[in-house]
Amino acid sequence: MADEIKKEEEKSLNFLEEIVEEDLAAGRYKSILTRFPPEPNGYLHIGHSKSIVLNFGLARKYGGKTNLRFDDTNPVTEDTEYVESIKADIRWLGFEWANEFYASDYFEQLYLFAEELIRKGLAYVDDSSAEAIARMKGTPTEPGTASPFRTRDVETNLQLFRDMRAGKYKDGEKVLRAKIDMASSNMHFRDPLMYRIKHAHHHRTGDAWCIYPMYDFAHGQSDSIEKITHSICTLEFVPHRPLYDWFIEKLDIFPSHQYEFARLNLNYTVLSKRKLLQLVNEGHVSGWDDPRMPTISGLRRRGYTPESIRLFAEKIGVAKRENLIDVSLLEFCVREHLNKIASRRMVVFDPLKIVVSNYEQPEEWLSSEDNPEDPGTTHRQLPFSRELYIEQDDFMENPPKKFFRLSPGQKVRLKSAYIIQCDEVVKDASGKITELRCSYLPESKSGGAQSNMKVQATIHWVSIPHAITAEVRLYDRLFRVEDPANEAGDFKEYINPDSLQVLQAAYAEPALRNAKFDEHYQFLRKGYFYLDKDSSEEKMVFNRTSTLRDTWAKEQRKDRPNP
RNA sequence: UGGCCUAUAGUAUAAUGGUAGUACGACAGAUUUUGGUUCUGUUUGUCUUGGUUCGAAUCCAGGUAGGCCAACCA
Numbered sequence: 001m002a003d004e005i006k007k008e009e010e011k012s013l014n015f016l017e018e019i020v021e022e023d024l025a026a027g028r029y030k031s032i033l034t035r036f037p038p039e040p041n042g043y044l045h046i047g048h049s050k051s052i053v054l055n056f057g058l059a060r061k062y063g064g065k066t067n068l069r070f071d072d073t074n075p076v077t078e079d080t081e082y083v084e085s086i087k088a089d090i091r092w093l094g095f096e097w098a099n100e101f102y103a104s105d106y107f108e109q110l111y112l113f114a115e116e117l118i119r120k121g122l123a124y125v126d127d128s129s130a131e132a133i134a135r136m137k138g139t140p141t142e143p144g145t146a147s148p149f150r151t152r153d154v155e156t157n158l159q160l161f162r163d164m165r166a167g168k169y170k171d172g173e174k175v176l177r178a179k180i181d182m183a184s185s186n187m188h189f190r191d192p193l194m195y196r197i198k199h200a201h202h203h204r205t206g207d208a209w210c211i212y213p214m215y216d217f218a219h220g221q222s223d224s225i226e227k228i229t230h231s232i233c234t235l236e237f238v239p240h241r242p243l244y245d246w247f248i249e250k251l252d253i254f255p256s257h258q259y260e261f262a263r264l265n266l267n268y269t270v271l272s273k274r275k276l277l278q279l280v281n282e283g284h285v286s287g288w289d290d291p292r293m294p295t296i297s298g299l300r301r302r303g304y305t306p307e308s309i310r311l312f313a314e315k316i317g318v319a320k321r322e323n324l325i326d327v328s329l330l331e332f333c334v335r336e337h338l339n340k341i342a343s344r345r346m347v348v349f350d351p352l353k354i355v356v357s358n359y360e361q362p363e364e365w366l367s368s369e370d371n372p373e374d375p376g377t378t379h380r381q382l383p384f385s386r387e388l389y390i391e392q393d394d395f396m397e398n399p400p401k402k403f404f405r406l407s408p409g410q411k412v413r414l415k416s417a418y419i420i421q422c423d424e425v426v427k428d429a430s431g432k433i434t435e436l437r438c439s440y441l442p443e444s445k446s447g448g449a450q451s452n453m454k455v456q457a458t459i460h461w462v463s464i465p466h467a468i469t470a471e472v473r474l475y476d477r478l479f480r481v482e483d484p485a486n487e488a489g490d491f492k493e494y495i496n497p498d499s500l501q502v503l504q505a506a507y508a509e510p511a512l513r514n515a516k517f518d519e520h521y522q523f524l525r526k527g528y529f530y531l532d533k534d535s536s537e538e539k540m541v542f543n544r545t546s547t548l549r550d551t552w553a554k555e556q557r558k559d560r561p562n563p
Numbered sequence: 564u565g566g567c568c569u570a571u572a573g574u575a576u577a578a579u580g581g582u583a584g585u586a587c588g589a590c591a592g593a594u595u596u597u598g599g600u601u602c603u604g605u606u607u608g609u610c611u612u613g614g615u616u617c618g619a620a621u622c623c624a625g626g627u628a629g630g631c632c633a634a635c636c637a
């Protein structure tokens with residue numbers, strides 16, 4: 001039975017796996033080579049992780065390899081800062097590339113390709129301005145018109161192109177264009193630009209070049225030079241594919257092939273570098289790694305794990321249909337992993353003081369499991385004393401029917417400790433509750449002979465004299481609407497003003513003092529938390545990675561529907 | 564008003580001419596020293612109209628809807 005299910009799963013391939021299997025079966029390739037080709041002009045985000053898992057995953061599954069290639073053909077937007085962050089993010093996600101290449105490695109070769117096309121009469125130098133070229137391009141329903149420079153002879157074109165390279169012209173004075181078809185229904189065939197002049201410093205080639213190839217004249221050729229078998233990109237490049245093939249055919253070079261999939265869209269966030277850059281530059285977030293950002297670095301700082309992001313990338317699948325994935329799936333994936341690995345700790349956010357009136361000892365140390373999901377779990381020591389904090393939320397003076405926690409005369413268990421009963425509610429002059437007087441049941445001690453006594457609920461707590469404090473940052477979705485990018489007006493109007501809530505001092509059990517960056521925590525009943533880089537010797541700071549599922553909160557919402 | 568891509572539960576994704584399945588979500592219940600976890604159950608779907616066929620989510624044609632394409636960006 002299990003085998004049958006497994007077989008079914010194996011049979012169910014996504015369309016890219018089908019293509020690869022067919023190519024391999026037909027003997028078109030001995031092994032496959034994919035590439036992940038970011039432009040180093042921004043940080044990687046969760047959308048890129050789909051592409052990364054796809055490219056590296058496909059190669060891994062079919063015994064092939066994956067290159068990392070930086071598509072650095074536009075010197076004015078690119079920077080080594082981005083190169084470094086991109087490499088760090090890919091490694092953190094758990095992937096290693098076969099080769100690290102740069103489109104700029106191929107500038108000389110690409111230049112020679114261009115001369116070859118000129119010699120074949122398939123490219124020409126155009127002196128027209130950008131505006132003139134745009135005008136002559138026509139529209140999707142009207143054909144374009146030929147540039148007056150379209151008929152220049154080969155020798156002239158060759159000389160002019162060499163002069164372009166030599167720096168004889170200023171930015172914008174000339175471009176190199178492919179000579180294809182000004183009437184094509186595919187706008188990319190109306191003599192697309194191959195090279196433009198940019199007297200700009202390149203992060204790798206410095207000032208060696210003043211002409212730079214356009215995307216269409218760099219990407220396919222770079223794939224071909226590396227002998228990439230399957231060049232996988234997003235759907236907006238579909239109209240480029242005929243041009244991708246045209247250059248390869250005219251140059252008669254290794255025939256890489258392009259395949260397109262639908263990019264990831266996630267609700268309640270934005271996933272475009274331009275928009276993310278705006279959020280950073282205009283101070284709506286603290287940086288690319290702000291824990292509310294959908295960047296890999298933001299998710300990492302927030303406490304997401306590589307495993308959870310890979311799981312997400314696998315669960316969303318891949319197809320050619322536009323999609324908007326529900327963040328609840330991402331949250332499910334991170335809880336799924338963190339539940340297995342997170343160390344449990346008790347932390348009170350909003351304290352209510354409890355005095356255990358019949359507790360006479362100064363203190364006692366109890367044992368509690370670090371992770372009940374782990375059969376071989378370790379245990380930590382937990383101090384108990386006469387004065388404790390519990391959560392305000394865990395006490396109600398006049399509880400509704402389904403409230404299981406503490407209320408006057410009622411009992412609850414303190415996790416890993418004793419059952420207590422609320423005997424008295426102490427209030428100040430204004431009627432505000434200042435503390436609770438409770439009595440404990442010594443025989444109910446956790447782990448003891450009679451510890452199986454039943455009460456309705458178990459709550460977390462902290463011993464006041466032993467408590468340490470930490471700052472806690474609680475995050476909510478960055479936007480108030482599902483699809484801010486497609487809403488009327490500026491997407492920034494839809495930013496959620498309450499996406500960050502800071503608790504200056506939460507009270508934690510002392511074991512949290514040793515918190516480390518390689519450990520994830522579950523604050524019992526509160527959520528998953530991860531140490532933030534803003535922590536110092538004096539003050540620990542924790543980010544809430546995710547809440548726990550909360551069916552009680554749902555129950556409450558039902559009782560008090562939105563006005 | 565041209566060309567191209569796409570259309571399966573609320574959201575994704577599978578079924579490759581032969582019983583429409585899976586995950587997340589939602590809802591209900593069991594278990595639980597986390598109102599967590601785990602387990603069980605329920606709910607909801609082939610854009611539309613024709614055609615081919617014994618049989619269509621699948622193939623064909625028309626329609627409809629959404630997306631992409633006219634940057635010296637990638």
